Amino acid sequence: MEFAVREPGSQGDAPLPEHHEDGDLDACVDRAFELLNRDTAAAHGLASRVLETAEPDSIVAGRARHALGMAECLLGQVNRGHEQLRMAAETLETAGPSLPACRALRDHGMVLAYLVGDLNTGLEILERSLAAAVTLDDRKEEGATLSRLGAVLGHAGRHDDAREVLQRAVAMLSDHPGSEAYAGALSNLGHNCLLAGDYARALVLFREERELHDVQDARLRVANCNTNLAFALAGVGEFEEARAALDDTRSLLDPATDGNQWVDFLLTTGRVALLGGAPHEAVDALEKGLGEARSLGLHRIEIELLAALAEAQEATGELSDALQSERTLRKVEREWLDEQAAAQLRMLESRLALERERGEREVLEQARAELEERVAVRTAELQLQMRERDAAISERQAAEKALRQLNEELEDRVEQRTRELVAARDEAQRASLAKSEFLSRMSHELRTPLNAILGFGQLLQWEVRNSQQADSVKEILRAGKHLLELINEVLDLARIEAGSLTVTREAVPLAPLLEDCLTLIGPLAEARGIRIVDGWRDAARLVRADRVRLKQVLLNLLSNAVKYNREGGSLSILCLAEADGIQVRVSDTGEGLTPEQQARLFSAFERLDADKTTIEGTGIGLALSRHLVELMQGEIGVESRPGEGSTFWVRLPAIDSPPGQG
Structure with missing residues (x-):
């Protein structure tokens, strides 16, 4: 989302002058606008001090409210920021068509549409801003307003209308290629291309925008652009570049002060990870973003985070978590709709109060001429207010009826989705059972x-x-x-x-078991000239395990260390005592493994392209070892770097007492 936050002029960070004129306060407001995207808290403080000093209904006060409202929105205080922007727009619009009025209306419309969720009112206010820009005959302001109008049309689902308006905005602002307005138009058109699935076009637009922000050195704008660029890069399959763009964004943002931008960054991080085939990473980022959004009260983006989180959890196979996220999403959507209905009602009541105040002012002015005329006018106004209140109540009742219908539809959809997930789970269980039965029978045959x-x-x-x-x-x-x-x-x-294989856990001395394993592996190592390094003979402690299955696991790790080692290399065995167990480490001097290979290593029938070599193997051993170690309530893992060999480790519970006493 882009806002028109920069206005020309800068007077530094000096405090307000002791004897100020309107020009001095205008310079301070200029400075507050400049600070919005660099130090939002400082901009908030400066605008607040100007507002306390300026005449209440002056243009300076209106501009100060504009800057203050934008700062509060960027700091996550959306309701207060929206109210400040509404009052700023009223003050500046009352003074007649002007650039400050046009910009205040524009930002107020964007906040209503994106942060408050009132799309219709947001579009109405943006059209008023556009009319003001046309009246002023200012093509740059007209293009900037068209850019925001196109963004909101896209947010409302009118993508074709949005693209037409945004293309007009880019063409109109091409005469100002270095301006923030042009950069904002590029960003909004890029978002429209993302929604249309045109990632390549979006990538071109975001890169051009990024070059502009490098010149302008606006921190939050650069961060926002990097986030958009990362999503577009992921859309065209450039995941490394996408992650680099996200890393740049992370270095620019401060989670403590940049609330909205930080949540948007976490949402994009999750989406990029999901596109890149890393659903677990996506779940982590999206859960963090969900917590931040809830703490800031950002309900609209909370809905987007929940939808993405449900998709990521489903991709990881955590169907129960995905179902819970779907249910939470429906609940938050219902609450969001309730809040919007309440906000609409509050806005209507505020407008009624304003009309009443204006009407009373007019009545007081006319009272000097004739008392009877004032009574007649006041009576007419009260009747009008009653009709408007009745209309508002009817509108609210209609909204509540529509909300009830929507709730019923959502509940039906949740029930249907639940049935589909249960059916999918049952089908997966049946398939797994059939596969296991087939393998068992074939093995016996x-x-x-x-x-x-x-x-x-x-x-x-x-x-x-x-x-x-x-x-x-x-x-x-x-x-x-x-x-x-x-x-x-x-x-x-x-x-x-x-689930038919069981283990018998007992006290097993490690040293004799390792001696037996090395007796079997020794000839294989000797044939390849591999030296065995002794680091286990002092391991006098016992572990709780199944002796036969533990020997099977250790033989698998030792034979792999011989097979995948280099000629004349070395193999070392080390036993480490830990606080709650014993760790056996088997290290080789082979080629090592990449992080991607390590992620696939413990999958059944996965040989990491070794089937293209002369090395014998089935791809089952490590998968089987992992299951056996877990059955013995232990852990197994690997540490490796390409070119430096690999270390496989097994951690099992330790027993302090000798056999027969534990």
Whole structure:
């Protein structure tokens, strides 16, 4: 959202003059406008001091209220800011057509449309601002007002009308290419392109806007532009550049003072992460933004955050959280509609009070001429007010009826969505059960003929007489054993997913178990010239685990450390005592893993492109190890950097007492 906040002139940060003239106060107001996008709190303080000093109904007071209202909106005090802008527009408009009146009307219309949510009144006030600009014959102001009008039309869903108006604004302001008004028009047209899905066009517009802000050095405008640019970059698939733009935005904003911009930044961060395939990161950003929006009372953007959060949670598979966010979204939307209805009613009552005050003033002036005429006029005014009040009550009743209908429709939609989510969950559970049953049956069916192959292979190994036949039989046995390991791992994985695999947790001494594992792995390491570094023999403590399954996990980590190591490398084993457990660390000197590879590492059948090499493997071992460690109430993870090797670690609960006493 763009506001016309800068007016020409600057007098520095000096306090108000002790003996001031209107020109001195005008210079102070100019300075307040200049500070809005750099130091909003300072602008608020300066405008407040001018307003306390100036004549109440003067143009200077109107401009000071304009600056004060904008500062309060930027600081998150929307209701107070909206009221200040309304009074500023009334004061300046009463004085006749002028640039300050045009700008105050323009910003008041934007605040009503975007922050208060009253689109119709916002459009009406923007049209009054446009009429004032046309009367003044000021093309720059006319273009700036068209830019804001187009933005609000787009926000109201009239995207085609909005694009036509915004293109007129950009063309009209092209004679002022370095102005903030031109930058704002580019930003609004870029937003329209985003809504239309034209990310490439939006990217061009936001980049041009960004170059203008680099020259102007306006902090909040640069931050707002970077946020828009990041969303457009994500839309065309440039996620690295999008994240860089968001990093720049983060460095420019202060969450303590830049409330609206900070919440908008968190919303865009979540959307970019979701587009980039990082739903968990999106959930984190959106939940932070939701907390900030609620603390600031920004209900409109809270609705956008809840909608995006529900989509992100659904992408992570957290269907229950997504459903809860959907329900909260519907609740907030209903509350938002209630607040808007109440705000409309308050506005109508305020207008009625203003009309009554004006009417009373006119009656008092006419009372000097004739008392009877004053009584007649007053009676007519009271009758008119009663008719208007009756009309307002009828309008409110109609709004309440429409709101009830909307609530019923929303409840129906929530129930339908709930049924769809439950059906999707049940279908996923059935599919998972069918897959596990299929894998289990196939593993058993394959194991019977494979055992026969291995048995006959062993018989042949005893009977062959020449070396060529012996090598062939040896290859048959090696391949058969590899296939048997694969079948066993697939069967274990299927049993885990079906919930039928159990573990027996007992006190297990680590040192003998590691000794057994190294006895099995030693020949493989020796064949590749890999040196084993001893860092575990003093590990006298016990862990609570299933001995067989823990040995299976450790053998998998050690064999991987040998297979994926470099020739002549090293393999180290380290046991660390922690506050609540024991950590076993297996490190190698292989090629290492990128963060992207680490994220995929513990998925079933994921070999990270190793299937394109001669290294044997199934892609099941690490996935199975993770499930087994979790069944033993432990943790497993990896630490790695490309070119520096990898360290896999397992953390299990420790037991202080010796076996038989725990």
